[in-house]
Amino acid sequence: MKTPQLPPLIIKKSPSAFYVYTYKNKWDPEKKRSYRASFKKVGTVTSGEKEGRIRWDDHFLAERPELRDFICERKGKDYVFTPMNEGGFTLSQAMEVKQLHAGATWALDQLVVQSPIGEALKTAFPQRRDYLKVLSIAYFIILNQDNNISKYPTFAEATRLPWGAPLHPSSIGRIFRKIKK
Secondary structure, rough: OOOOOOOOEEEEEOOOEEEEEEEEEEEEEOOOEEEEEEEEEEEOOOOOOOOOEEEEEEHHHHHOOOHEEEHHHHHHHOOEEEEOOOOOOOHHHHOOOOOOOOOHHHHHHHHHHHOOHHHHHHHHOHEEEEEEEHHHHEEEEHOOOOOOOHHHHHHHEOOOOOOOOOOOHHHHHHHHOOOOO
């Protein structure tokens, strides 16, 4: 796959982000030098820094549809292109895919959806989506025979849970303290 050619680009910082612009130079015959006559925003650096992945604007992608097949990153002063496959991710991203156990938790999800428990938990634990954390801990207790909560992080690493990230023991303690009648 051929790497796309980009027009001249410049990165400009705004108070909240770094933006990518194309520009055109014009010649000033009096001063005998060129100057940047026009700028057009074509993308955003998503990392919030001068280097990182670039998200192209829709109008720029319409002009250059070949860019849709690549992930573009700015590294130093260079632009690095990584080809994507049909699924929209690169080979290196595909290698990072994580396999999780989900059969039993899927069945528990169906029970929660069909009963009023899910809505009751949302009402009882509305802050910081704590109801998802409570459900994840409940799934652990239901699916593990010894119920030793110190084994929760290992369980969470290998199992698809409503709260996607493993909970730190202090977070689990905080959630247990919130549970009242």
